[in-house]
Structures are given as structure tokens and as C-alpha cells.
Amino acid sequence: MTGRLGRGCRVAAALLTAVACQSPAARAAAPPPSAERASGVVTWASSADRMGAGTAGQGYRLIVHTSVGGTGLRVRVTNAFGDRPLTLDSAYAGLRGRGAALRPGSNRRLTFGGARTVTVPAGAVAWSDPLPGSWPAGRDLAVSLHTPDAAGPATGHWMAMQTSYTGPGDHTGEEGATNWGATTGSWWYLDAVSVRPSRADTGAVAALGDSITDGWASTGDRNHRWPDYLARRLNTAHASVQGVADEGVSGNQVLADGAGPSALNRLDRDVLSLPGVRTVFLFEGVNDVKAHTGVTAQDLIAGYRRIAHRVHAAGKCVVAATIGPFEGWPEWDPAADAVRREVNRYIRTGGDFDAVTDFDRVLRSPRDPARLLPSLDGGDHLHPDDKGMQALADAVDLRSLRCAR
Template sequence: MTAGRARLRRTAALLLLAAAFQTGPAHAQSRAATQVKSLDDPKAVVTWGASADRLGDGVADRSYRLIVHTSVAGSGTRVRLSNAFGDRPLTFDSVYAGVRQAGAALVPGSNRRLTFDGARSVTVPAGEVAYSDPLPGRLPAATDLVVSIHTPDAAGPATGHGMAMQTSYATQGDHTGEEGAGSWTDTTGSWYYLDSVSVRPGAGIGAVVALGDSITDGWASTTDQNRRWPDYLARRLQSARTTVKGVADEGISGNKVLADGAGQSALNRLQRDVLSQPGVRTVFLFEGVNDLKAHSGVTAQDLIAGYREIIDRAHAAGKCVVGSTIGPFKGWPEWDPAAEAVRQEVNQFIRTSGEPDAVTDFDHILRSPYDQERMLPFFDGGDHIHPNDKGMAAMADAVDLKSLDCAR
């Protein structure tokens, strides 16, 4: 195909996306909710998510143009804005959603204002979230959705996701309604205030949420290419015969199961980041290497107790749990035989206890056959703990899709 014809096809595809994501005012059908409440819409399913954390201090009269990549397709697009770590109410006086053309530029005609209970602005109390009203029209799968927000009075702790592995944009003043890229001169590698997007995909469709650390967050994958292992999993699910189509990546770099630090612990953020997301059928639990390599005295039994609490709480909420073994990390500076012994004991529990509803053995997929304490060099992102793009793809390929299509 010639370069000219390829460009024409790409332009036509973008225009189709824009047409699918246009027209009409949104209806006021939602209200502000606390950070741990689920969206009151039984038809909604999360199509994108990122864990909330503290991101320094907020800046007044600042706009953010946030690029996120959807998983499942659907109508009635809603965004969730978070003030989970704020210490005062935060107002969003202008919020738009559109389809990206390139960089900070949107497909012409796709940018539409979001409302909150029919109002153009919303004030979110400290520690809470707000859901937008649903937009009419259909949002396709695997779309670069652009959410533009303006905060006139931001101050104090800001909420967001630090390591996005995605370039987004920022500017002073309110430029949220503009579709061109001219005003968006600053770039950021974080997502501010936005922590999930949901759609209505149709009856019987559900989602999986990946609860994890920097490996799930995508460190060592290629920035701006959506090559985290949950991204590869989302692509598999779209073409598979399964009713699980939505994927939310709730990884935080440096996160632990038991202790706060890099984000709240998995135990402390489980309700907000995972169980409150709409349409979740399965929790994919892949976390623990930061607990054991920190040499803080955490034993295998401590970590197993943390897993059990997550499994029990997920089951109580009607969700299935797929547990994954902890991958090899020999060669990382904090590796030592004591941490390795804990890893092996924990992995034995995951493989044989029967307490998760299913198991994915990432350790088996990633380890070298010549030194099973070390990652296979072909998958190694360079630091001996984080997989590269090939490793991320191999992890996603190892997931039994039938294990995600689960009901309790």
C-alpha cells in the first residue's frame, strides 16, 4: 500500500471513530459518589482504569489533556474524577471527552462537554470521586480517548497516577474545549485526577482488573505504545470468544500488598481501585515482589495472609480471583537467598492451595530454564525484574482466558 493511501485509510478510520462518538447533549443520570462506592449503573463496565495516588500539589487554573486507551467498546461513556488524596474540595469547571487524532490534537467534531448531574461543573469533596453523566453515542474498543479537564482552584495534594507510560498534555488556563494542539505546549507522563472510564457494552459483558505493582504498571515497556501486559491481554480479549472484554490496569510502581509506601497497599486500596469499578467479574492478583525484596521482615506467611484477605474480600463482593506467582528477580540489587526462599514458598501456596479460583504462573513463563531464579534474558527489560515488551506479551499470552470468564 502506498503511503498516501495508508494516510487516507487512517484518516477515514479516525472520522468513523469521531462519528461514532458524537451528537447530542448528555442526560443527567449520575451523582457524585464516595471514593469506595460503585457506579449506580448495572449496565456499566470499566473500559480503562489507573490507580489513584498522591501527585504533589495541585495547580490552580490548570488544564490537563489526558490520553487513555480503552479496552471494551460501548455506549454511554462516563469518566470518574478523583480527589481521593485531596485535603479540600476540588472544582472541575470544564471537562471534555473526544477522540485523539495525533499528539494533543483531536479528531474534528469529536470533542464534547461532559456534565455532572446536568451541570457543567462539579465540586468533589476531599477523599471522594465524581462520575460524569453518560455521553450518547458509541465509543469503539482500542480507542485513544482524550479527556480534557480544567481545575480553577486546585491546591494542596493532587490525586492522579504517576507512571502513566503515556504522554499527556497540560497548559495554563481553560483550553479544554479546543480540538487543536496549539495551546497544549506542556507534556506530562502522569494522569491527573482521572482514574477510570466506563461504558455500557451490552448484556453479559464484564471486566477484569489487574491489581499489581510496577510490572503491571508497565515499567520497561515502550512508552506511548500500550505494551503493558494488561494491554496485550485486552487485545486478546477483544478477538476471543469470551464475555470478559473490559480491562483496568490498577498497578502502581513500587506497590506492596501489606504496607503503604508507593501508593496505598493493595489491601488498603482494594475497594477504591478494584472492587468499586463497574462490571468487574474477576480480580487478577499479581503483587508481592516489593514486600519480600524490601527485607522488612515480611515472611511467606505474612504475604499469604495478605493474599487470603484480598481473595476473601473479592469473593465477598462476588468477584473471582486469578492469582499469579511472583516472577524471578535474581540480579536485581535487593535480591538475596532469603528473599528468594520467601518467593518460592509464596509461589507454592499460589500454585497448590486452591484458594484463588485460578492460577497464572508468570514465574514459569518468565524464568530462565538455566537459572530458575533469574529472568530469561530474552524477556528482561534490563534490570532483571521488569519484563520488556516481549515479556509483557508472553505474560498476557499465558493467561487462560476462560479463567477470567468466571462467576460466583
């Protein structure tokens, strides 16, 4: 899907883990790091992609929203799309107060294998050491990073739908906002945060999707993406699955690289490598359908089956959602809609998934099933607004997310 700029590697006990790859697609398809990555549960995550050139001497105060609370907070920094090593010489995490300012006393230095500095090889990710103390659910976390000599392609997530902050020099340890005068609508060099929940049986769900999952047409800085609404439902229900990772990429396709590596090519890094993920929620395919590249329903069905097979082989469950209507979007035509409807029939009845959520039924107009319900339309006839995002989250059967294999 088309996108817009919204407003806006290593947590292990002692070892640096890294995955080096050759090309963006190969990097995305590389097997996940193995050393201690499975401890804890992901509380926030975002898909990484190639960004513009890195800026030497730049500081980033990145605002992310937790889903599940716990102790031992860790962050994963990423150089997945870099073409040279990335050095971070200072990193902190704390609770956001207001704007770029932090809650007094909450900012804590992150270390990597006990060191304050980490160098992440090109194509790799690195987890920090666990931070002591408790970290709450449903709160804004500020992760502050400084890169002394960044150059070449940066790695991050460009459409954050969240305002973060930048500034020259290393002010990562400061809790005030004075030296964070510029804003960015992207997340830089950060793609996951995890905690150790109080309940040992707590797991997470990772939403693998495109710009609808990424939050396009939702209100920026409000955490109104449908996975955010889902996280609030899970927390209120005290469900055994409470961690939510939003792995949506605007414009992403199941089959073809383009707006980031395809879902097939980023599945391992963006989803299966995340700690505590119990279920993958697959809601993607409209970009394949409307791209007019000759993709057939059988092509897309084969892609879904490959994803389901790989998720199941990893010992996790997969829930699939039907593709929503999009008549009125410039690329809509009857042939594309026929493919969408055939794919949806397969999703509903094919039997390859552990559960199905019928997002098409939630979004479509009863008077014209090829169109979004006007009251849920974000304005472009493809992306739901805030009300539509909440309707998607409300349609998910929470019991389907605690499936176990």
C-alpha cells in the same frame, strides 16, 4: 518496586456520588460508591495516588486507551488524596487524532448531574453523566479537564507510560493542539472510564499489581503493558470479558503502605468499585519479598487470603499469578528468593483462588530459575520488556477470566 516517570468523580445518570475519608489508607479502604456505579463496564482505569500540589487555572488533556467499546461513555474524576474540595469547571471527552489534537467532531462536553461544573469533596470521587454515541475499543481517548482554583495535594497516577498534555487556561472544548504545548507523563484527577457494551453479558477484569503491571520497562506511548496485550487478546477472541483495568502501582506492596496504599488498603476503591468487574487478577508480592522488612511467606499468604476472601465476598472471582524471579536486582538475596518460592507453592496449590496463572514459569530461565529469561528481561533483572509483557498476557487462560460466582 522502584519507578520512573513515563513519557510523559462521577458517571451516574443524575446523582453525585462521593466517598469521604480521613487518611490515604482509610480513603483507599473506604467502601465503594453505591449509587448507579454498577452500570456499564470499565474500559480504562488507573490507580490513584497522592501527587504534587495542584495548579490553579491549569488544563489537562489526558490520553487513555480504551479496552472495550460501547455507548454511554462516563468518566470518574478523583480527589481521593486531596485535602480540600476540587472544582472542575469544564470537562470534555473525545477521540485523539495525533498528539494533543482530536479527531474533528468528536470532542463532547461532560456534565455531572446535568451541570457543567462539579466540586468533588476531599477524599471523594465523582462520575460524569453518560455521553451519547458509540465509543470504539482499542482507541486513544482524550479527556480534557480544567481546574480553576486547584491547590493542595492533587490526585492522579504519576507513572502513566503515556504522554498527555497541559496548558494554562480553559481550552478543553478545542480540538486543536495549539494551546496544549506542555507535556506530562502522569494522569491527573482521572482514574476510570466506562461504557455500556452492546452485549449485556460483557464483563471486565481488573489487574491488581505493582510496577510490572504498571508497565515499567515497556515502551512508552505504545500500550505495551501486559494488561494492554491481554485486552487485545480478549477483543480478538470476542470474549465475554473484554474490559481491562490496569490497577498497577510502581513500588506497591500487598501488606504495607508506601508506594501508594497497600493492595489490601486500595482494593475497594481501585478494583471493587469499578463497574462491570467480574474477575480480579492478583499479581503482586515481589516488593513485600524484597523489602527486607521481615515479611515471611506466611505473612504474605495471609494477605493473599484476605484479598481472596474480600473479592469473593463481593461476588467476584480472583485469579492469582505466581511471583517472577529477580536475581540480579540489587535487593535480591537467597532468603528473599526462598520466601518467593514458598509463596509460589502456596499460590499453585493453596486452593484459595478460582484459577492460577504461572507467571514465574513464563519468566524464569530454565538454566537458572531465580533469574529472568534473558530474552524477556527489560534490563534490570526484575521487569520484563515488551516481549516479556506479551508473554505474560499470552499465558493467561482467557476462560479463567469469565468465572462467575
